[in-house]
Amino acid sequence: MCPKTVVQNKIIREEKKDLILRTALKVFAQEGYHASSVNKIADKANISKGLIYNYFESKEDLLNNIVSNIMDRYMEKYPPIDSIPNDSHIEYFIDQSFEFILEDKARAKLLFALTAQSIVMDLMTKITMQKAEPFMNNVMNFFEIKKYDDPEGMMHYFFSTLEGVQLHVTFNPLYPIDKVKKILKKQFLKS
Amino acid sequence: MCPKTVVQNKIIREEKKDLILRTALKVFAQEGYHASSVNKIADKANISKGLIYNYFESKEDLLNNIVSNIMDRYMEKYPPIDSIPNDSHIEYFIDQSFEFILEDKARAKLLFALTAQSIVMDLMTKITMQKAEPFMNNVMNFFEIKKYDDPEGMMHYFFSTLEGVQLHVTFNPLYPIDKVKKILKKQFLKS
Amino acid sequence: MCPKTVVQNKIIREEKKDLILRTALKVFAQEGYHASSVNKIADKANISKGLIYNYFESKEDLLNNIVSNIMDRYMEKYPPIDSIPNDSHIEYFIDQSFEFILEDKARAKLLFALTAQSIVMDLMTKITMQKAEPFMNNVMNFFEIKKYDDPEGMMHYFFSTLEGVQLHVTFNPLYPIDKVKKILKKQFLKS
Amino acid sequence: MCPKTVVQNKIIREEKKDLILRTALKVFAQEGYHASSVNKIADKANISKGLIYNYFESKEDLLNNIVSNIMDRYMEKYPPIDSIPNDSHIEYFIDQSFEFILEDKARAKLLFALTAQSIVMDLMTKITMQKAEPFMNNVMNFFEIKKYDDPEGMMHYFFSTLEGVQLHVTFNPLYPIDKVKKILKKQFLKS
DNA sequence: GATGAATGAGAGTTCATTCAT
DNA sequence: CATGAATGAACTCTCATTCAT
Numbered sequence: 110m111c112p113k114t115v116v117q118n119k120i121i122r123e124e125k126k127d128l129i130l131r132t133a134l135k136v137f138a139q140e141g142y143h144a145s146s147v148n149k150i151a152d153k154a155n156i157s158k159g160l161i162y163n164y165f166e167s168k169e170d171l172l173n174n175i176v177s178n179i180m181d182r183y184m185e186k187y188p189p190i191d192s193i194p195n196d197s198h199i200e201y202f203i204d205q206s207f208e209f210i211l212e213d214k215a216r217a218k219l220l221f222a223l224t225a226q227s228i229v230m231d232l233m234t235k236i237t238m239q240k241a242e243p244f245m246n247n248v249m250n251f252f253e254i255k256k257y258d259d260p261e262g263m264m265h266y267f268f269s270t271l272e273g274v275q276l277h278v279t280f281n282p283l284y285p286i287d288k289v290k291k292i293l294k295k296q297f298l299k300s
Numbered sequence: 301m302c303p304k305t306v307v308q309n310k311i312i313r314e315e316k317k318d319l320i321l322r323t324a325l326k327v328f329a330q331e332g333y334h335a336s337s338v339n340k341i342a343d344k345a346n347i348s349k350g351l352i353y354n355y356f357e358s359k360e361d362l363l364n365n366i367v368s369n370i371m372d373r374y375m376e377k378y379p380p381i382d383s384i385p386n387d388s389h390i391e392y393f394i395d396q397s398f399e400f401i402l403e404d405k406a407r408a409k410l411l412f413a414l415t416a417q418s419i420v421m422d423l424m425t426k427i428t429m430q431k432a433e434p435f436m437n438n439v440m441n442f443f444e445i446k447k448y449d450d451p452e453g454m455m456h457y458f459f460s461t462l463e464g465v466q467l468h469v470t471f472n473p474l475y476p477i478d479k480v481k482k483i484l485k486k487q488f489l490k491s
Numbered sequence: 492m493c494p495k496t497v498v499q500n501k502i503i504r505e506e507k508k509d510l511i512l513r514t515a516l517k518v519f520a521q522e523g524y525h526a527s528s529v530n531k532i533a534d535k536a537n538i539s540k541g542l543i544y545n546y547f548e549s550k551e552d553l554l555n556n557i558v559s560n561i562m563d564r565y566m567e568k569y570p571p572i573d574s575i576p577n578d579s580h581i582e583y584f585i586d587q588s589f590e591f592i593l594e595d596k597a598r599a600k601l602l603f604a605l606t607a608q609s610i611v612m613d614l615m616t617k618i619t620m621q622k623a624e625p626f627m628n629n630v631m632n633f634f635e636i637k638k639y640d641d642p643e644g645m646m647h648y649f650f651s652t653l654e655g656v657q658l659h660v661t662f663n664p665l666y667p668i669d670k671v672k673k674i675l676k677k678q679f680l681k682s
Numbered sequence: 683m684c685p686k687t688v689v690q691n692k693i694i695r696e697e698k699k700d701l702i703l704r705t706a707l708k709v710f711a712q713e714g715y716h717a718s719s720v721n722k723i724a725d726k727a728n729i730s731k732g733l734i735y736n737y738f739e740s741k742e743d744l745l746n747n748i749v750s751n752i753m754d755r756y757m758e759k760y761p762p763i764d765s766i767p768n769d770s771h772i773e774y775f776i777d778q779s780f781e782f783i784l785e786d787k788a789r790a791k792l793l794f795a796l797t798a799q800s801i802v803m804d805l806m807t808k809i810t811m812q813k814a815e816p817f818m819n820n821v822m823n824f825f826e827i828k829k830y831d832d833p834e835g836m837m838h839y840f841f842s843t844l845e846g847v848q849l850h851v852t853f854n855p856l857y858p859i860d861k862v863k864k865i866l867k868k869q870f871l872k873s
Numbered sequence: 874g875a876t877g878a879a880t881g882a883g884a885g886t887t888c889a890t891t892c893a894t
Numbered sequence: 895c896a897t898g899a900a901t902g903a904a905c906t907c908t909c910a911t912t913c914a915t
Contacts, residue, residue, distance in 0.1 A: 288453030
């Protein structure tokens with residue numbers, strides 16, 4: 110009754126899928142995964158409930174897709190890990206860490222909310238380990254080269270500090286982002 | 301007229317209430333508030349569903365009681381705020397921050413999970429503001445006295461770092477707690 | 492531990508039973524039987540929940556006792572049915588009908604509420620039939636003697652009218668009771 | 683974009699909503715509002731419990747819809763109130779009062795049950811006052827014109843009588859409806 | 874006689890998911 | 895591709911009833 114060309118359909122599929130993902134991200138971030146109903150997502154996306162199940166197997170599948178996308182996007186932020194990291198690598202990583210949060214705060218909110226929940230823990234840790242672990246070693250080398258007493262401790266301290274700052278940037282609208290960024294760089298670079 | 305066990309009843313009530321609170325805290329921390337059913341809490345506490353409603357008005361009331369207790373316990377950790385803070389005040393606060401997490405990780409997990417969700421935001425921020433804000437000012441003075449270029453930025457950097465470390469301690473069982481604590485103190489004290 | 496004499500106990504039992512019945516009547520009348528909880532009755536009577544079950548087998552048993560008492564009280568209002576009814580009999584019955592309502596409006600409210608419900612229908616109709624039916628025949632005779640065209644119709648009309656007035660007296664606080672009573676008597680007596 | 687059965691859906695919705703309303707009316711009338719479970723209504727309507735909540739916000743909303751419908755239907759029965767009522771107006775109202783009961787006894791049962799309960803009192807009295815009060819004044823005028831000693835008393839007597847008869851017609855299957863109707867008219871008309 | 878902690882069946886309600894159209 | 899009526903399991907919560915004390 111409503112024939113479309115194959116190409117048109119493909120485009121529509123991609124657009125709709127993306128619309129659903131973006132809408133769901135917003136809703137999940139705002140209310141939390143469990144408190145968000147599929148109905149609400151459908152309403153906010155101006156589509157029907159049923160259509161969501163045309164693109165995703167379940168509500169949980171939808172969440173997994175979102176998380177997967179976020180993690181992919183986060184991984185891209187890592188500097189190349191094939192060479193020994195220098196100051197500019199670390200500076201780049203610091204900058205990217207801020208940018209990731211500021212690009213999309215809903216995304217960041219959701220990520221922090223999920224960190225504390227067991228529901229996607231496995232998925233997240235699996236993805237993280239793949240890329241994060243080698244980079245952690247690199248950062249440890251970086252502090253070793255810089256002659257720090259305890260490179261392993263420093264590495265953990267570095268990541269903890271960065272994530273703490275990200276947390277505050279995400280949830281505190283009045284956070285003095287640039288001031289703290291400057292301090293961060295003074296602490297870890299050029300010393 | 302012919303009172304029976306009024307004292308015994310009081311003891312029973314106290315113990316049961318505490319049992320419910322402790323069990324609910326565990327379950328909420330593990331699965332998140334919305335994903336935890338009252339049924340599951342009752343099962344884990346080996347009591348009936350109905351009994352929970354004998355002690356708490358609703359699931360949300362139960363959460364509020366837990367959060368309230370946690371916040372009370374957290375507030376005690378703050379050093380006195382009536383004098384200008386010195387190194388030993390700050391060191392005390394750092395130590396207490398670690399202790400608070402290590403005392404009860406379920407409690408810490410729940411607290412981080414709730415921070416990201418808006419469920420009990422009001423209750424938490426209200427309590428926090430009362431004690432946290434004056435202490436934040438004190439810490440700013442501390443960095444001012446220490447002749448830092450940007451005391452406000454440093455203050456935020458300090459709290460962010462501390463919370464980032466707390467986050468990692470809470471969720472990473474392999475975190476090198478003592479190493480990072482030593483680094484933390486080197487960073488913010490003595491200089 | 493709290494010994495009492497046999498006589499004391501008997502008196503206490505009677506008083507407590509009556510207290511429960513009176514309190515339950517009030518609560519049932521106000522909220523309806525199903526919406527009234529045993530807890531509320533116990534609270535309003537300043538006794539414990541458990542005590543009610545010491546005197547009555549169940550909530551429904553409590554209701555049945557109340558209804559039974561009300562019906563007994565109502566039955567007493569009927570004039571003697573062994574003689575042919577005359578004007579003074581009927582006038583007496585009209586007066587008693589008003590008095591029954593005005594004596595205790597909660598009781599009247601409950602009775603009307605229950606009329607429409609199936610829960611105590613059987614109990615009420617059984618009791619009613621025993622005393623009411625012979626009196627209905629008497630009233631029919633009364634209208635026959637008065638040479639009415641349709642004594643049976645008149646009898647039904649008489650009882651319907653009386654119950655309609657009772658209904659309004661019960662639920663309308665502004666009802667002109669005396670005026671209507673006068674009209675009632677003019678309609679059915681001395682003609 | 684490819685609308686399918688928007689008209690069919692509307693028809694289905696109308697029919698289902700009506701089915702639910704009719705079934706709920708029957709159940710409420712038989713057992714009373716509080717004693718009727720949503721489950722039972724669903725069973726009797728051969729639908730799932732959940733579907734009811736697709737059409738009505740709550741059990742109470744369902745009741746309000748039913749009452750609203752009944753009151754609308756009842757209001758239509760009133761004769762026009764813009765002119766001074768004469769015998770034919772009053773006769774029409776008497777006839778309509780009978781018809782309203784005989785049309786649907788479940789409806790009448792529910793209405794009497796609710797009168798005695800405070801559940802939807804507000805809704806009912808608000809609607810009633812709008813149409814009933816002016817009509818009551820009209821009836822008072824009617825008795826004034828007829829030179830009755832106490833028009834106000836008569837008016838109340840008239841409505842009480844009518845409601846008493848309605849009550850008996852509703853609950854007594856053997857009530858001599860036509861006989862009493864004839865008597866009613868003889869009492870209030872022609873004189 | 875009197876208490877109230879405890880139970881568990883069942884209430885109203887929500888919501889992820891299915892499927893006919 | 896798209897809809898939304900329909901389902902039913904699972905949720906939060908209530909309450910009549912029991913029983914150790």
